[in-house]
Amino acid sequence: xxxxxxxxxxxxxxxxxxxxxxxxxxxxxxxxxxxxxxxxxxxxxxxxxxxxxxxxxxxxxxxxxxxxxxxxxxxxxxxxxxxxxxxxxxxxxxxxxxxxxxxxxxxxxxxxxxxxxxxxxxxxxxxxxxxxxxxxxxxxxxxxxxxxxxxxxxxxxxxxxxxxxxxxxxxxxxxxxxxxxxxxxxxxxxxxxxxxxxxxxxxxxxxxxxxxxxxxxxxxxxxxxxxxxxxxxxxxxxxxxxxxxxxxxxxxxxxxxxxxxxxxxxxxxxxxxxxxxxxxxxxxxxxxxxxxxxxxxxxxxxxxxxxxxxxxxxxxxxxxxxxxxxxxxxxxxxxxxxxxxxxxxxxxxxxxxxxxxxxxxxxxxxxxxxxxxxxxxxxxxxxxxxxxxxxxxxxxxxxxxxxxxxxxxxxxxxxxxxxxxxxxxxxxxxxxxxxxxxxxxxxxxxxxxxxxxxxxxxxxxxxxxxxxxxxxxxxxxxxxxxxxxxxxxxxxxxxxxxxxxxxxxxxxxxxxxxxxxxxxxxxxxxxxxxxxxxxxxxxxxxxxxxxxxxxxxxxxxxxxxxxxxxxxxxxxxxxxxxxxxxxxxxxxxxxxxxxxxxxxxxxxxxxxxxxxxxxxxxxxxxxxxxxxxxxxxxxxxxxxxxxxxxxxxxxxxxxxxxxxxxxxxxxxxxxxxxxxxxxxxxxxxxxxxxxxxxxxxxxxxxxxxxxxxxxxxxxxxxxxxxxxxxxxxxxxxxxxxxxxxxxxxxxxxxxxxxxxxxxxxxxxxxxxxxxxxxxxxxxxxxxxxxxxxxxxxxxxxxxxxxxxxxxxxxxxxxxxxxxxxxxxxxxxxxxxxxxxxxxxxxxxxxxxxxxxxxxxxxxxxxxxxxxxxxxxxxxxxxxxxxxxxxxxxxxxxxxxxxxxxxxxxxxxxxxxxxxxxx
Numbered sequence: 001x002x003x004x005x006x007x008x009x010x011x012x013x014x015x016x017x018x019x020x021x022x023x024x025x026x027x028x029x030x031x032x033x034x035x036x037x038x039x040x041x042x043x044x045x046x047x048x049x050x051x052x053x054x055x056x057x058x059x060x061x062x063x064x065x066x067x068x069x070x071x072x073x074x075x076x077x078x079x080x081x082x083x084x085x086x087x088x089x090x091x092x093x094x095x096x097x098x099x100x101x102x103x104x105x106x107x108x109x110x111x112x113x114x115x116x117x118x119x120x121x122x123x124x125x126x127x128x129x130x131x132x133x134x135x136x137x138x139x140x141x142x143x144x145x146x147x148x149x150x151x152x153x154x155x156x157x158x159x160x161x162x163x164x165x166x167x168x169x170x171x172x173x174x175x176x177x178x179x180x181x182x183x184x185x186x187x188x189x190x191x192x193x194x195x196x197x198x199x200x201x202x203x204x205x206x207x208x209x210x211x212x213x214x215x216x217x218x219x220x221x222x223x224x225x226x227x228x229x230x231x232x233x234x235x236x237x238x239x240x241x242x243x244x245x246x247x248x249x250x251x252x253x254x255x256x257x258x259x260x261x262x263x264x265x266x267x268x269x270x271x272x273x274x275x276x277x278x279x280x281x282x283x284x285x286x287x288x289x290x291x292x293x294x295x296x297x298x299x300x301x302x303x304x305x306x307x308x309x310x311x312x313x314x315x316x317x318x319x320x321x322x323x324x325x326x327x328x329x330x331x332x333x334x335x336x337x338x339x340x341x342x343x344x345x346x347x348x349x350x351x352x353x354x355x356x357x358x359x360x361x362x363x364x365x366x367x368x369x370x371x372x373x374x375x376x377x378x379x380x381x382x383x384x385x386x387x388x389x390x391x392x393x394x395x396x397x398x399x400x401x402x403x404x405x406x407x408x409x410x411x412x413x414x415x416x417x418x419x420x421x422x423x424x425x426x427x428x429x430x431x432x433x434x435x436x437x438x439x440x441x442x443x444x445x446x447x448x449x450x451x452x453x454x455x456x457x458x459x460x461x462x463x464x465x466x467x468x469x470x471x472x473x474x475x476x477x478x479x480x481x482x483x484x485x486x487x488x489x490x491x492x493x494x495x496x497x498x499x500x501x502x503x504x505x506x507x508x509x510x511x512x513x514x515x516x517x518x519x520x521x522x523x524x525x526x527x528x529x530x531x532x533x534x535x536x537x538x539x540x541x542x543x544x545x546x547x548x549x550x551x552x553x554x555x556x557x558x559x560x561x562x563x564x565x566x567x568x569x570x571x572x573x574x575x576x577x578x579x580x581x582x583x584x585x586x587x588x589x590x591x592x593x594x595x596x597x598x599x600x601x602x603x604x605x606x607x608x609x610x611x612x613x614x615x616x617x618x619x620x621x622x623x624x625x626x627x628x629x630x631x632x633x634x635x636x637x638x639x640x641x642x643x644x645x646x647x648x649x650x651x652x653x654x655x656x657x658x659x660x661x662x663x664x665x666x667x668x669x670x671x672x673x674x675x676x677x678x679x680x681x682x683x684x685x686x687x688x689x690x691x692x693x694x695x696x697x698x699x700x701x702x703x704x705x706x707x708x709x710x711x712x713x714x715x716x717x718x719x720x721x722x723x724x725x726x727x728x729x730x731x732x733x734x735x736x737x738x739x740x741x742x743x744x745x746x747x748x749x750x751x752x753x754x755x756x757x758x759x760x761x762x763x764x765x766x767x768x769x770x771x772x773x774x775x776x777x778x779x780x781x782x783x784x785x786x787x788x789x790x791x792x793x794x795x796x797x798x799x800x801x802x803x804x805x806x807x808x809x810x811x812x813x814x815x816x817x818x819x820x821x822x823x824x825x826x827x828x829x830x831x832x833x834x835x836x837x838x839x840x841x842x843x844x845x846x847x848x849x850x851x852x853x854x855x856x857x858x859x860x861x862x863x864x865x866x867x868x869x870x871x872x873x874x875x876x877x878x879x880x881x882x883x884x885x886x887x888x889x890x891x892x893x894x895x896x897x898x899x900x901x902x903x904x905x906x907x908x909x910x911x912x913x914x915x916x917x918x
Contacts, residue, residue, distance in 0.1 A: 028069075028070045028071055028072050028073070028094075028096065028097075029071050029072070029073060029094040029095055029096055029097065029098050029099070029100065030067065030068060030069045030070070030071055030094075030098075030099045030100070030414075031051075031067070031068040031071055031076075031078070031092055031094060031099070031100045031101075031102070032065065032066070032067050032068075032099055032100070032101050032102075033049065033065070033066050033078070033101065033102040033103060033104060034060070034063070034064045034065050034066070034103055034104070035047040035049070035060045035064045035066070035080060035082075035103075035104040035105075035106060036064050036103070036104070036105055036106070036249070037105065037106055037107070038105045038106065038107045039107075040248060040249070040918050041248055041249025041250065042247065042248045042249075043060075043062065043063050043064030043246060043247050043248060044060060044064050044082060044085075044106060044127075044130070045059075045060055045061060045062045045063075045064065045127070045130065045131055045134075046059055046060065046082070046127070046129075046130030046131040046132075046133060046134040046135075047059065047060040047064070047066070047080050047081070047082045047104070047106070047130065047134075048080065048081040048082070048133075048134055048654075049066045049078055049079070049080055049081075049104075050078070050079050050080075050081070051068060051071070051076050051077070051078060052076070052077040052078070052079055052089075053074075053076050053077060054071075054076070055601075056068060056508050056599070057599070059134035060134075062218075062241070062244070062246075062247070063244070063246040063247070067411075069413075069414040069501040069502075070414060070501060070502060070503055071094045071100075072094070073094055073095050073096055074093075074094055075091060075092070075093050075094075076091070076092055076093075076094065077089055077090070077091055077092075078090050078091075078092055078102065078104075080104055080106065081654055082106055082126075082130055083126050083129050083130050083133070083711055083713070083714065083715070083716075084108060084122065084123070084126035084130075084714045084715065085106040085107060085108060085126075086106070086107060086108075088104055088105075088106060090102055090104065099348075119145060120145065120149075120825050120830055121145075121146070121149050121715075121781055121823050121825050121830055121832065122714060122715040122769050122781065122825065123143075123145050124142070124143045124144075124145030124146030124147075124148075124149060125146060125715040125767060125769075125781075125783075126714065126715055127141075127143040127145065127146075128140075128141040128142050128143055128146060129711060129715070129716075129717050131218075131220070132709070132717075133657070133709065133711060136226065136597065136604065136606050136647060136649065137222065137223075137224045137225070137226050137606070137647050137661060138222075138223045138224040138659055138661060138705055138707070138721065139220055139221060139222050139223060140162045140163060140164065140165070140220075140221045140223065141218060141219065141220045141221070142158060142159070142161070142162060142218070142219045143217070143218050144216055144217050144218065144243075146158075147213050147216060147219070149823075149830065149832055149866060149868070150832075150834070150864075150866070151832070151834065151864040151865060151866035151880040151881065151882055151910075152174070152213070152864070152882075153173055153174065153209070153300075153882065153908075154173065154174060154208065154209040154211070154212070154213060154335070155208040155209065155211050155212075155213045155216065155219065155240070156174035156175055156176065156177050156207070156208040156209050157173070157174035157209075158213060158219065159174075159177050159208070159219060159221070159238070160174060160177075160819075160836055161819050161821070161834065161836070162221060162785070162819075163719075163763050163764070163765040163785035163786075163787060163819075164179060164180045164221075164223065164236075164761075164763045164785075164787045164817075165177060165178065165179055165221065165817075166178045166787075166814060166817040166838045168184060168812065169889065170209075171302075171304055171329065171331055171905070172302075172304060172883065172889070172903075172905035173209055173333075174208075174209060175207045175208070175209045176205050176207055176208070177208055177238060178235065178812050178813075179221065179223065179233075179235030179236035179238070180223065180235045180236060180723060180725075180759070180761060180763070180787065180789065181235070181759050181761060181787075181789040181791055181810060181812075181813035181814070182234050182235025182236075182725075182759070182810070182812070182813070183205075183235075183810070183811055183812035183813075184203070184205035184206075184812070185203055185204045185205045185667075185670055186233065186234040186235050186667050186699070187205070187233050187234070187235045187236055187237065187238060188230060188232050188233040188236075188237040188238065189206040189208065189237075189238045189239075189240065190230075190237065190238070190239045190240065191211075191239075191240045191242070191357050191401075191403040191424075192239075192240070192241060192242060192341075192355045192357070192403065192405060193239065193405070193420070194403050194405045194420075194422040194424055194493065195230060195232075195424065195491065195493065195518065196240075196401060196403060196424055196426065197424055197425070197426045197489035197490065197491050197520060197522065198426060198489060199399040199400065199401065199426035199427055199428040199487060199489065200399075200428060200487070201428060201485065201487040201524045201581075201671070201672070202670060202671055202672035203670050203671065203672070204667075204668070204670055204671065206401075206426075207361075207399070208238070208240075209335070209361070210335070210359050210361040210399050210401055211240060211337065211357075211359045211401065212273070212296035212298065212335050212336070212337040212359060214256065214273035214275065214294065214296040214337070215242055215243065215273075215275065215294040215295075215296055215337050215338075215339045215357065215359075216240060216241065216242060216243070217241050217242060217243045217244065217247055218239075218241040219238065219239070219240060219241070220238075220239040220241065221236050221237070221238050221239075222236055222237040222238075222239070223235075223236045223705065223723075224645075224647060224661040224663050224703065224705050225237065225645065225663050225665055226595065226606065226608070226645060226647065227593040227594070227595040227608035227609060227610040227643070227644075227645050228497060228512060228514060228593055228595060228608075228610075230516075230518075230591070231591075231610055231612055231641070231643050231664070231665045231666050232665070232666065232667055232668075233665055233667065234665055234667050234699060234701045234703075234725065234727065240357075242292075242294070242339045242341055242355065242357050243275055243277060243292040243294055243339060243341060244277070244290065244292055244341055244343055244353075245277040245278060245279050245290025245291055245292045245341070245343055246279070246290045246343050247277070247292075248277070248918060249279070249287075250278065250279060250918070251276075251277075251278045251917065251918070252275075252276065252277045252278070252917070252918040253274075253275075253276045253915075253916070253917040253918070254273075254274070254275045254276070254914060254915065254916045254917075254918075255273070255274050255914065255915045255916075256271070256272070256273040256274075256912060256913070256914045256915075257270075257271070257272055257912055257913055257914075258270070258271040258272075258298075258878075258910055258911065258912030258913075259271070259910070259911055259912065260300060260908055260909065260910040260911075261908065261909045261910075262300070262301065262302035262303070262906065262908055263886075263906035263907045263908065263909070264302060264303050264304065264305070264551065264904075264905055264906035265301065265302055265303040265330065265549070267301035267302060267303075268301075269298070269299050269300040269301050269302075270298075270299060271296075271297065271298040271299075271912070272296070272297050272298075273294070273295070273296040273297070273298075274294065274295050274296075275292070275293070275294035275295075276292070276293050276294070277290065277291065277292035277293070278290070278291060282344075283346070285345070288344065288345040288346070289342075289343070289344050289345075290341075290342070290343040290344075291340075291341070291342055291343075292339070292340070292341040292342075292343075293339065293340055293341075294337070294338070294339040295336075295337070295338050295339075296335070296336060296337045296338075297334070297335070297336045298334070298335045298336075299332065299333070299334040299335075300332070300333050300334075300335075301331070301332045302331055302333075302905070302908070303328070303329050303330045303331055303549075304329045304331070304903050304904065304905045305327070305328055305329070305550050305551040305552045305903070305904055306325075306326070306327035306328070306329065306552075306901065306902065306903040306904075307324065307325070307326050307327070307460065307461045307552050307553075307899070307901075307902050308324075308325050308327065308891075308899065308900060308901035308902065308903075309321060309322075309323060309324055309325070309461070309898075309899050309900055309901075310323065310325070310900060310901070311846060311853055311855055311893040311898075311900045312324075313853075313893060313894070313898050314377040315852050315894060318379065319379075319380075319458065319894075319897075319898060320377030320378060320379055321374065321377060321378050321379075321380075321455065321458075322373070322374055322377050322378075323371070323372065323373050323374070324371075324372045324455060324461055324463065325369050325370065325371050325372070326369065326370040326372075326463070326550070326552070326553070326555060327367060327368065327369045328367070328368045328369075328548045328549070328550045328555055329365060329366070329367050330365075330366045331363070331364065331365050331366075332362075332363075332364040333361070333362065333363050333364075334360075334361070334362045335359070335360070335361050336359070336360050337357070337358065337359040337360070338356075338357075338358045338359075339356060339357045339358075340354075340356045341353065341354070341355045341356065342354045342355075349410060349411045349412065350408060350409070350410045350411070351408050351409050352406075352407070352408035353405075353406070353407060353408060354404075354405075354406050355403075355404070355405050355406075356402075356403070356404045356405075357401075357402075357403045357404075358400070358401070358402050358403075359400070359401045360398065360399070360400050361398065361399045361400075362396065362397070362398045362399075363396070363397050363398075363399075364395075364396040365393070365394075365395055365396075366392075366393070366394050366561065367391075367392070367393040367394075368390075368391070368392060368548055368555070368558060368559060369389075369390070369391040369392075369393075370388065370389075370390060370391075370555065370556065371388065371389040371390075371391055372386050372387075372388050372453060372463070373386060373387045373388075374386045374453075375387065375450065378454075378455065380455060380456055380457070380458055381454060381455075381456060382454060383452050383453070383454045383464075384452070384453065384454070385450040385451070385452055385453075386450060386451055386452075386453045387440075387441070387449065387450055388441055388450075388451055388453075388469065389438050389439060389440055389441075389475075389478075390438075390439040390475050390540060390556065390559070391436060391437065391438055391439070392434060392436070392437040392439075392559040392561060392564060393434060393435060393436055393437075394433060394434040394561035394564075395430060395433035395434065395435065395483075396430070396431070396433065397428060397429065397430040397485075398428070398429050398430075399426070399427070399428045400425075400426065400427045400429075401424075401425075401426045402423075402424065402425045402426070403422070403423075403424045404422065404423050404424075405420055405421065405422035405423075406420070406421055406422075407419050407420030407421065407422075408420075414500055414501050414502065415498065415499070415500055416498070416499040416500075416501075417496070417497070417498050417499075418495075418496070418497040418498075418499075418514075419495070419496050419497075420493075420494070420495050421492075421493070421494050422492070422493045422494075423490075423491075423492050423493075424490070424491045424492075424493075425488070425489070425490045425491075426488075426489045426490075427486070427487060427488045427489070428485065428486070428487040429485075429486050429487075430483070430484055430485040430486070431484055432482050432483070432484045432527075432529075433482065433483060433484065434480065434481075434482060434561055434564060434565065435481045435482060435483035435528070436479075436480070436481045437477065437479075437480045437481075437559070437561075437564045438477075438478045438479045438480070439475040439476060439477055439478060439540045439543075439559075440475060440476065440478040441474060441475060442473070442474060442475055442476040442539065444476075445468075445473060445474050446468060446474055451465060451466060451468065451469050452466065453465050453469070458897050458898055458899060459890070459892075459896070459897060459898075459899050459902065460552070460899075460902050461899055461902070462552075462553055463553060465554075469556075470554055470555070470556040470557075471556075472539070472540040472541040472543075472544035472556070472557045473539060473540070473541045474540070475539070475540040476538045476539050476540060477534055477538035477539075477540070477543070477564070477567065478532070478538075479530065479531070479532050480530070480531045480532075480534075480564060480568055480571070481528060481529070481530050481531075482528070482529040482530075482531070482568075482571060483526070483527065483528050483529070484526075484527045485524070485525070485526050485527075486524075486525045487522070487523070487524045487525075488521075488522065488523055489520070489521075489522040490520070490521055490522075491518055491519065491520040491521075492518070492519050493516065493517065493518045493519075494516065494517050495514060495515065495516035495517075496514055496515050496516075497512065497513075497514035498512065498513055498514060499511070499512040500512075504598065507598055507599055507600055508598070508599045509596065509597065509598045509599075510596070510597040510598075511594075511595075511596050512594070512595050512596070512597070512608075513592075513593060513594040513595070514592070514593055515590075515591065515592045516589075516590070516591040516592075517588075517589070517590050517591075518587075518588070518589045518591075519586075519588045520586065520587045520588070520589075521584070521585070521586045521587075522583075522584075522585045522586075522587075522671055523582075523583065523584045523585070524581060524582055524583050524584075524671075524675075525582055526577070526578060526579075526581035526582055527573065527578045528573070528574040528577035528578050529571040529572060529573050529574065530571060530572060530574055531568045531569070531570060531571035531572070533568075533569040533570045533571075534567045534568060534569055535566075535567050535568075535569045536567060538567070540557070540559070542563070543559050543560050543563045543564055543567070544557035544558065544559060544560070545557060545558035545559070545560055546558060551904060551906075552902075552904070575630070576623045576625075576630075576679070579621040579623065579630060580620075580621055580622070580623055580677045580678070580679045581677060582620065582621055582677070583618060583619060583620045583621075583671070583675040583676065583677060584618070584619045585616075585617070585618045585619075585671060585674065585675070586615075586616070586617050586618075587614055587615070587616050587668070588614065588615045589612055589613065589614045589615075590612070590613050591610060591611060591612045591613075592610075592611050593608060593609065593610040593611065594608050594609065595607065595608025595609075595645075596608060602650055602651045602652070603648065603649070603650045603651075604647075604648070604649045604650075605646075605647070605648055606645075606646075606647040606648075607644075607645065607646045607647070608644070608645060609642060609643065609644045609645070610642075610643040610644075610645070611640065611641070611642055611643070612640065612641050612643065612666070613638065613639070613640035613641075614638070614639055614640070614668070614698075615636070615638045616636060616637050616638065616639070616668075616674075616694075617634070617635070617636035618634070618635045618636070618674060618675065618676050618694045619632060619633070619634050619635075619676065620632075620633050620675045620676030620677035620678070620692065620694075621633065621676075621677055621678075622676075622677070622678035622679075622680070622691075623678070623679050623680065624680045625679075625680055625681040625682055626680070626681075626682040626687070633676035633677070633678060634676065635676050635694035635695070637694075637695075639697075639698060641664075641666050641698075641700070643663075643664040643665065643666065644662075644664060645661070645662065645663045645664065646661065646662045646663075647659075647660075647661045647663075648660045648661070655710060655711045655712060656708070656709070656710045656711075657708070657709050658706075658707070658708050658709075659705070659706065659707050659708075659709070659721075660705065660706040660707075661703070661704070661705040661706075662702075662703070662704055662705075663702075663703045663705075664700070664701065664702055664703070665700075665701050665703065666698050666699065666700050666701070667698060667699045667701075668698045668699075669696045669698070669699070669731045669751065670731075672692060673692055673693060673696060673731055673751040674692055674693070674694050674696060675692035675694070676691075676692055676694050677691065677692050678690075678691035678692070679691065686746040687744060687745045687746060688745065688746050688747040688748075688749075689742070689745055689747065689748045689749070689750075690747075690748075690749045690750070691748075691749075691750050692750065692751065693750050693751045693752065696729075696731055696751060696752075696753055697728075697729040697753050698729060699727055699728070699729050699730060699731065700727070700728045700729060701725050701726065701727045701728075702725070702726045703723065703724070703725050704723065704724045704725075705721060705722070705723045706721065706722055706723075707719060707720055707721030707722065707763070708720055708721075712768075713768075713769070713771065714769045714771050715767060715768070715769035715771075715781060716767055716768045716769060717765060717766065717767050718765070718766045719763075719764070719765045719766070720762065720763070720764050720765075721762070721763040722760075722761070722762050722763075723759075723760070723761050723762075723763065724758070724759070724760045724761075725758065725759040725760075726756060726757075726758055727756060727757040727758070727759070727793075728755070728756050729753040729754070729756075730753065730754040730755075730756065730757040730793045730794075731751055731752070731753060731754070732751065732752060732754055732793070732795040732845065732848070733749065733750070733751055733845065733848070734749070734750065734751070734752045734795065734796065734797045734848050735747055735748060735749050735797045735798065735848055735849075736748040736749075736750060736752075736797075736798060737798060738798035738799065738800060738801045738802075739798045739801070739803070742798075743801070754793060754794050754795055754796075755794055756793075756794070757791065757792065757793035757794070757810060758791060758792055758793075759789060759790070759791040759810060759813070760789070760790050760791070761787060761788055761789035761790065762787070762788050763785075763786075763787045764785060764786045764787070764788075765783075765784070765785040765786075766783070766784055766785070767781070767782065767783035767784070767821075768781070768782055768783075769781045770782075776826055779824050779825045779826045780823070780824055781821070781822075781823035781824065781825070782821065782822055782823070783819070783820075783821040783823070784818070784819065784820045784821070785818065785819050786816065786817070786818040786819075787816070787817045787818070788815065788816055789813055789814070789815060789816075789817075790815065791809050791810040791813050792807050792808070792809065792810075793807065793808055793809070793810055794806070794807055794808075795807075795808055795845065795848055796848060796849075797848035797849050799849055804849055806848075806849075806851065808842060808845060808851075808854065809841070809842050810842070811841075811842045811843065811844070811845070812841055812842070812843075813841055813842070814838040814839045814840070814841040814859075815839045815840075815841075816837070816838070816839040817837065817838040817839070818836075818837045818838075819834065819835065819836050819837070820834070820835045821833070821834050821835075827870070828869060828870050829867070829868070829869055829870075830866075830867070830868040830870075831865075831866070831867045831868070832865070832866045832867075833863070833864075833865050834863070834864045834865070834866075835861065835862070835863050835864075836860075836861070836862050836864075837859070837860070837861045837862075838859065838860055839859045840856050840857060840858050840859045840896075841856065841857055842854060842855075842856055843855045843856060843857050843891055852893060852894045853893050853894075854893065855891050855892070855893055855900050856891060856892055856893070856896075857889070857890070857891050858890040858891065858892060858896055860887055860889070861885070861887060862882075862883055862885070862887045863883075863884040863885050863887075864880070864881065864882050864883070864884065865880065865881045865884060866878065866879070866880045866881075867879045867880075874915055874916050874917055875913070875914070875915055875916075876913070876914050876916075877911075877912070877913045877914075878910070878911070878912050878913075878914065879909075879910065879911050880909070880910040880911075881907060881908075881909050881910075882907060882908040882909075882910075883905060883906070883907045883908060884907055886904060886905070886906055886907060888902060888903060888904050888905075889901070889902075889903040889904075889905075890902050890903070
């Protein structure tokens with residue numbers, strides 16, 4: 001979809017759109033209304049409101065508001081349709097050039113408890129299903145009510161419950177989100193509609209464990225992009241919506257206090273959260289100013305135990321092991337967040353907002369390791385000699401995300417103008433820390449500096465070693481590496497969207513067009529120091545603490561990080577390592593789009609095209625070891641794309657609809673992949689190079705989707721979708737040694753574009769509340785979803801000067817991911833048992849020509865449980881249990897017999913109390 005023409009697309013688009021609008025101007029009346037719940041005045045989004053006589057339909061927005069324009073004078077019947085509520089009809093009278101206003105108040109379906117549309121599991125599911133049903137494109141949503149019911153630690157873990165979504169974990173916690181088989185770097189994240197830059201130095205992915213879930217109102221995953229959306233996602237776009245005061249009437253207050261217990265470390269951790277909102281009357285108007293505020297703090301102390309090989313197997317003669325590491329982690333993670341949202345309605349035709357969300361995530365990690373390197377590759381059970389190192393890593397990193405936007409909507413006659421300016425910033429700061437302290441065998445204690453060792457079990461590896469292996473006196477401090485990293489990613493954006501509702505041949509139509517500008521800059525600064533000069537006695541015994549609490553066998557003593565730092569007499573900056581990871585990258589994107597929507601009886605058609613142009617520049621650093629020369633490398637280019645889209649939605653009846661979509665999207669490669677940094681080293685005549693590739697092309701995807709949705713009743717849905725993606729310019733890591741430009745190199749590791757990759761899948765979902773059963777069984781709920789995906793991509797490298805290719809599955813793509821939920825709720829109790837499953841997937845290609853060394857993550861099945869008891873309407877206590885079966889994280893090479901990493905975490909239990917006033 002890339003265009004090389006440099007025409008004035010924006011000017012032509014706006015001129016055509018304005019001419020079309022002017023030609024269709026009509027001066028009739030309009031209807032504006034709002035839909036809320038009878039109790040508590042909660043605004044309902046996704047309510048279908050129909051003018052019966054005209055068969056025209058509109059969907060309520062987040063604040064419950066709906067609008068019909070170009071309505072001819074007369075008396076009409078309005079009818080609502082909302083899953084979980086009885087239909088309501090009202091009569092309204094429309095006159096020329098005036099606005100008829102009306103209000104709807106909905107109650108739960110007759111015979112069902114009120115909370116099916118107010119609070120609880122069914123209420124949360126109903127809100128999500130109505131939003132999904134009313135959408136013009138294919139989305140999946142989850143509301144704050146549902147998030148509160150999930151037994152999850154953070155936002156990413158809540159998203160794993162949705163069809164088509166799965167997560168990547170770090171230390172047992174959900175961190176990154178995958179959508180329809182696409183890895184986290186291929187999915188976009190927005191906060192209140194504003195794109196979020198990622199704080200990680202190497203990736204575009206945004207870790208959603210950074211954002212506290214207590215500050216959210218909705219999560220929406222868009223799986224088929226419309227032309228008015230940024231095109232920067234291949235799998236989907238995840239929108240985080242924070243609390244608004246107009247989500248409900250009057251004062252709202254919620255306070256939560258919680259403690260969690262980690263089974264592995266037996267540590268208890270606190271959590272506190274407060275959210276509040278209220279509406280005020282300003283300037284003579286009633287309740288036209290809304291202020292919402294939230295604050296959250298959660299500190300979790302936990303740990304994990306690990307044994308890994310990193311894939312260091314030799315398969316040439318059976319299965320021989322070259323290296324093993326035992327690792328013991330002690331971790332403290334603190335998440336804090338703040339949101340402040342102000343909404344103001346200065347007139348009936350203008351809405352303004354100022355939305356802010358700030359989150360801070362501090363991760364402190366102490367990692368102890370026993371690193372074993374066999375002198376000769378070892379078979380299971382053989383006693384062989386090995387070199388051993390004891391290692392310490394002690395670091396604290398802080399990630400911050402700030403999103404602030406000011407904007408609004410103004411309605412003039414049949415025009416709607418939306419406008420917004422936004423600033424977003426993310427950062428990762430890792431002050432000077434112990435990146436690695438190495439203790440080697442003390443030759444004064446162990447003369448030959450090796451131990452005789454053996455291992456058993458190639459999966460959960462167990463080591464047999466002499467007593468001296470575990471004694472601190474056997475080791476002495478050899479080297480300490482200190483490091484610091486600072487990454488900043490900042491963007492400023494402006495967008496203007498103009499929409500005009502009209503009729504073409506009595507068919508409701510909307511024409512919409514807009515422009516957007518995003519200026520983004522990301523920089524990374526790495527500093528490394530090394531020291532081999534120490535004060536005092538360097539025996540590990542002088543730095544040792546008590547024995548490590550290692551669940552996978554015997555380990556040895558802990559290491560005191562403060563004592564290690566105090567022992568450093570002198571350190572020297574490593575100029576090479578302190579420069580080649582540095583970069584400064586800018587990406588400035590200009591976009592324009594035009595889209596049209598028309599209703600032809602039961603068929604809604606939305607089509608249009610988006611144009612995007614990105615100007616890219618990068619600066620990095622190169623080091624040639626042979627010449628001992630450092631230099632700056634600069635690169636810049638420009639690319640533009642035309643991205644058409646077509647969305648179809650056909651309603652068979654009020655409960656059943658068919659959807660189809662053809663869309664196009666584009667994603668730039670990761671920052672580490674694009675960085676111009678280059679390192680060339682020579683050792684005994686062997687030249688090795690490692691470098692980024694700023695000339696990489698963007699990944700372009702054509703996406704086809706089709707499916708059917710059936711909504712049989714309260715909190716119930718049955719849906720099935722198929723999707724197919726054809727991706728050009730797939731990026732992979734390769735070795736160019738032996739190619740024309742690198743004939744004399746032993747290795748030349750970089751990134752390259754493949755020809756194409758393909759993903760095909762089916763997405764199934766079903767849920768049901770058994771409301772027709774007699775009490776108390778009418779509180780039963782069941783939900784299930786599954787996504788089946790198949791993918792292929794081609795990678796390759798040079799072997800003796802000849803390029804050799806092979807096919808792989810897309811990294812991060814599980815063939816099967818699924819969820820099962822069993823729930824029950826009554827007026828006092830809400831309980832939920834959840835199972836989440838994902839099959840094995842390709843994690844990393846370490847050797848482009850050797851499939852045996854591809855690293856896979858084994859399949860995982862995690863069980864979680866939550867229980868809530870409502871003491872009163874305002875006070876509830878909750879209990880949650882996560883990872884009930886102590887599911888491990890296991891990666892392997894060749895097949896699941898051969899360990900790459902085995903890590904265990906234990907279960908986590910939570911107990912808390914919440915107070916709610918509204």
